[in-house]
Amino acid sequence: MTAPTFHGFARAHGAAGVRNHLLVLSIAGLTGPAARRVAQALPGARLVTMPFGGGLMGADQALHMRALAGMGLNANVGAVLLIGSDLPKIGTLGQTIRASGKPVESVCLDDCGHDILTLSDRAIRAGARLLRDLSRQRRIATPLADLFIGLECGRSDPSSGMVANPLIGKLTDMLIAQGGSAVFGETLEWLGAEHLLAQRAATPAIGDALVQAVLRREQLAASQGVDLLGNNPGPTNIAAGLSTIEEKSLGAIAKSGSAPISGVLPYGERPSVPGLYAMDAPAYSPESLTGFVAAGTQMLLFSTGVGNSYVSALAPTVKLSANPVATQTLREQLDFDASAVFLGTQSIDAAAQELLAVLIDVASGTRTWGEVLGEGDEAVSRLGEAL
Numbered sequence: 308m309t310a311p312t313f314h315g316f317a318r319a320h321g322a323a324g325v326r327n328h329l330l331v332l333s334i335a336g337l338t339g340p341a342a343r344r345v346a347q348a349l350p351g352a353r354l355v356t357m358p359f360g361g362g363l364m365g366a367d368q369a370l371h372m373r374a375l376a377g378m379g380l381n382a383n384v385g386a387v388l389l390i391g392s393d394l395p396k397i398g399t400l401g402q403t404i405r406a407s408g409k410p411v412e413s414v415c416l417d418d419c420g421h422d423i424l425t426l427s428d429r430a431i432r433a434g435a436r437l438l439r440d441l442s443r444q445r446r447i448a449t450p451l452a453d454l455f456i457g458l459e460c461g462r463s464d465p466s467s468g469m470v471a472n473p474l475i476g477k478l479t480d481m482l483i484a485q486g487g488s489a490v491f492g493e494t495l496e497w498l499g500a501e502h503l504l505a506q507r508a509a510t511p512a513i514g515d516a517l518v519q520a521v522l523r524r525e526q527l528a529a530s531q532g533v534d535l536l537g538n539n540p541g542p543t544n545i546a547a548g549l550s551t552i553e554e555k556s557l558g559a560i561a562k563s564g565s566a567p568i569s570g571v572l573p574y575g576e577r578p579s580v581p582g583l584y585a586m587d588a589p590a591y592s593p594e595s596l597t598g599f600v601a602a603g604t605q606m607l608l609f610s611t612g613v614g615n616s617y618v619s620a621l622a623p624t625v626k627l628s629a630n631p632v633a634t635q636t637l638r639e640q641l642d643f644d645a646s647a648v649f650l651g652t653q654s655i656d657a658a659a660q661e662l663l664a665v666l667i668d669v670a671s672g673t674r675t676w677g678e679v680l681g682e683g684d685e686a687v688s689r690l691g692e693a694l
Contacts, residue, residue, distance in 0.1 A: 310450060310451065310485065311451055311485070311663070311667060312448045312449055312450055312451065312667075313325065313448075313449055313451065313453075313454070313667045313670035313671045314446035314447065314448055314449065314670075314671040314672065315382075315446055315447070315449040315453065315605075315670060315671070316382075316385060316444055316445075316446060316447075317447055317449075318382055318407070318408070318409070319407065319408025319409070320407050320408050321380075321382060321407065321603075322382045322453040322454070322455060322603070322605065323382060323447075323449045323453045323605075324381075324382040324383045324384070324385065324605060325382075325383060325454075325605045325606055325622075325623060325669070325670040325671070325672075326383040326605075326621075326622075326623065327383070327385040327441050327444055328351075328352070328353045328383055328384050328385060328621060329349060329351070329352045329353065329384075329385065329386050329387075329388065329434060329437050329438050329441060330352070330353050330355060330378065330379060330384045330386070330387045330388065330621070331345055331346040331349065331352050331353065331354045331355070331388045331390065331430075331434065332355050332356075332375065332378065332379060332387055332388065332389055332390065332400075333354075333355070333356040333357060333390045333391065334357055334360055334375055334389065334390070334391040334393070334396060334397065334400065335357060335359075335360035335361065335391045335392050335393060335396075336356075336357065336358045336359055336360060337360075337391075337392045337416065338356075338390045338391055338392055338416060338423075338426070339356040339357070339358065340423075341390065341423050341426055341427050341430070342354060342356050342390045342430075343356065344427050345388070345390065345427055345430040345431050345434060348431045348434075349431065349434045349435065349438055350438075351438070352388075352434060352438065353384075353620050353621055353683075354620070355378055355620060355621070355685045357371070357375070357687065359371075359689070359693060360391070360393065360396070361393070361693070361694075362693035362694035363693055363694075364691070364693070364694065365691075366690055366691075367689060367690040367691050367693070370573075370574055370575065370687070370688065370690060371687060372399070372400070373574075373575045373576065373601065374574075374575040374597065374598075374601040374687040374688075375400055375687075376400055376403045376404065376601075377575050377577065377600070377601030377602060377603065378597075378600060378601055378621060378685065379400065379403070379404040379409070379411075380403070380404055380407055380409070380603070381600055381601070381603060381604075381605070381621055381622070382603065382605050383605050383621050383622055384409070384621065385409070385410075385441045385444065386409060386410040386411070386412075386437040386438075386440070386441055387404050387409060387410070387411045387412075388411075388412050388413075388414070388430060388433060388434045388437060389401055389411060389412070389413040389414070390413075390414050390415075390426070390430055391413075391415055391416070392415065392416040392417065393415070394415050394417055394418070397413045397415050398413075401413050410437055410440065412430075412433035412434070412436070412437060414426055414429050414430040414433060446671065446672065450485070450486070451482060451485040451486070451487050451667075452485055452486030452487050452581065453487070454482060454487040454488070454605060454606065454666075454670065455487065455488040455489070455490070455578075455581075455602075455603050455604045455605055455606075456479075456482065456487070456488075456489050456490075456604055456605070456606045456607065456608055456666075457489070457490050457491075457492075457596065457599030457600070457602075457604040457606070457607040457608070457622070458475055458479065458489055458490065458491040458492075458562040458563065458607075458608055459491075459492070459493070459562075459592060459595060459596060459599075459607060459608070459609040459610070459624075460472055460493070460496075460558075460559055460562060460609065460610045460611065461592045461609065461610075461611050461615035461617070462611050462612055462613050462614060462615040463558060463559070463610070463611065463612045464612025464613055464630060465558075465612070466612050466628070466629040466630040466646075466649050467558050467559075467610050467611070467612045467628075467629070467630075468554070468557060468558020468559070468561060469558070469629070469649065470629035470645055470648045470649045470655070471610035471611075471612070471627055471628055471629040471645055472558050472559060472560075472561035472562045472610055473561045473655060474610075474627070474629070474645050474648065474655055474658055474659060474662060475561070475562040475564075475608050475610055475627075475662075476561045476562055476563060476564035476565070477564065477655060477656065477659035477662075478564075478608065478659050478662050478663055478666065479562065479563060479564035479566065479583065480564040480565055480566055481659065481663055483564070483566040483582065483583055486581055487581065488578060488581045488582055488583070488584070489563075489564075489583050489584070490572065490578070490583075490584040490585070490586050490599055490602060490604060491560070491562050491563045491583075491584075491585055491586070492585070492586035492587075492588040492589075492590075492595045492598060492599065493559060493588065493589075493590040493595055494520050494521055494524050494585075494586075494587050494588060494589075494590065495521070495524050495525070495528075495535070495590045496556050496559040496560075496590050497517065497520075497521050497556055497559070497560060497585075498521050498524075498525060498535070498553070498556050499553030499556045499557070500553065500556040500557050500559075500560050501517055501518050501520075501521045502518070503557075503560065504517045504560060504563070504568060504585065505517050505518050507563075507565070507566075507567055507568050508567070508568050509567045509568060509569050509570075509582075513568060513569070513570055513571060516571040517568070517571055517585060520571060520585075520587040562608075562610070563583060563585075564583070566582070566583040567582070567583065568583055568584065568585055569582030569583055569584055570582070570584050570585070571584070571585045571586070571587055572584050572585065572586045572587070572602060573586075573587060574586065574587065574588045574589075574598045574601075574688055575597075575598050575601030575602055575687075576602055577602050577603045578602070578603075586598055586599065586602065588688070589688055592609075592615065592617050593617060593684065593685075593686035594686050594687070594688045596609075596617070596618070596619045596622070596624070596685075597619070597685045597686050597687055597688075598688070599619075599622070600619050600621050600622050600685065601687075604622055605622055605670070606622055606623055606624075606625065606666065606669065606670060607619055607622050607623070607624040607625065608624075608625050608627070608666070609624050609625065609626050609627070610626075610627050610628065610629075611626060611627075611628050611630075611633070611641075612628065612630050612633065613630060613633055614628070614633050614636075614637050614640065614641075616640050616677070616680075616682050617682065617684070618675065618677030618678070618682045618683050619683055619684075619685065620683030620684050620685050621683070621685065623669050623670075623674070623675045623677070623678055624675055624677050624683075625642045625643060625662075625665060625666060625669055625675055626640060626641050626642050626643070626675065626676065626677065627641060627642060627643035627644070627645055627662070628641050628643075628644070628645065628646070629645040629646050629648055629649040630646065630649070631646040631649060631650060634646045639676055639679075639680070640676050640677075640680075641676070642665060642669070642675050642676055643661075643662055643665050645658055645662075
């Protein structure tokens with residue numbers, strides 16, 4: 308039997324892209340408005356702006372730079388237009404991204420006589436050249452082993468844990484068997500089920516890291532006087548029928564399937580070898596998805612119970628639900644309807660084969676509803692105060 312493939316964009320180094328974006332990346336709040344103007348003048352460009360940049364320290368600064376570089380290095384980005392007001396920072400990021408063989412243009416406010424209109428003009432011209440060159444690239448047949456997917460759930464209900472997340476788990480196992488990679492995050496949504504994840508760890512040290520990651524965030528909440536009951540599960544989860552964090556966690560970890568867990572990644576860090584990974588990261592979708600994208604995921608699988616429209620700007624996000632009401636009312640937001648499994652008229656194995664076909668179709672160029680409607684954004688985590 309022929310192994311399944313998708314049609315992607317070859318890169319000089321690393322995995323193929325499922326998209327060929329020009330990324331307009333503003334690395335400081337000062338140039339954010341100009342970057343928006345530039346992106347609007349470049350049809351199809353993807354815009355990511357950092358509302359902060361100066362004064363970051365220690366782990367916060369390291370995370371910030373890792374996330375910026377990771378988004379530029381993501382295989383879905385064919386070229387990068389860097390915009391900022393800090394020459395050394397632009398130089399460092401540009402050098403890191405260019406090392407991958409990717410075209411990079413940089414425009415700095417200091418080089419434009421501190422004239423934001425001059426910066427806008429230069430950036431639009433540079434971006435136009437990059438876009439024209441990107442249009443010459445063509446898709447080629449690529450093995451599924453090139454895919455690295457992020458696994459997410461949001462606004463969950465009982466149908467998520469019963470069907471949608473186990474369905475993602477089935478697909479994750481299929482991808483890992485083909486030599487591909489996957490990552491799940493939302494650390495606090497392992498709480499009460501972390502021992503089950505630890506049992507699947509490739510080594511005892513990885514198992515201990517999984518348990519310690521949950522403990523650290525639980526202690527962080529307690530130190531700030533945060534009662535996790537009512538926060539996670541949140542009011543929407545509770546109204547939809549989830550009662551405890553343990554119940555929610557058992558459903559959430561089902562997304563990871565059954566493969567051995569090869570490591571625990573810090574936020575936005577790339578894995579060194581293929582496999583299944585956990586990412587120690589916030590549980591909220593905007594930060595979580597960006598952590599996955601910065602780590603290199605080209606696609607995201609995102610389950611929801613009652614509905615969640617948020618998607619990544621850089622990685623096509625396949626939204627699915629098994630809730631029969633949501634799948635009927637959110638037709639232009641959900642890319643896959645798993646309600647037949649919930650209703651007992653389709654097997655989960657048959658649905659997994661259909662979901663794999665959708666994944667390949669989207670990887671080969673079909674747009675998700677989130678892409679069509681322009682719902683995408685990126686949000687990098689912050690850890691502490693700035694100077």
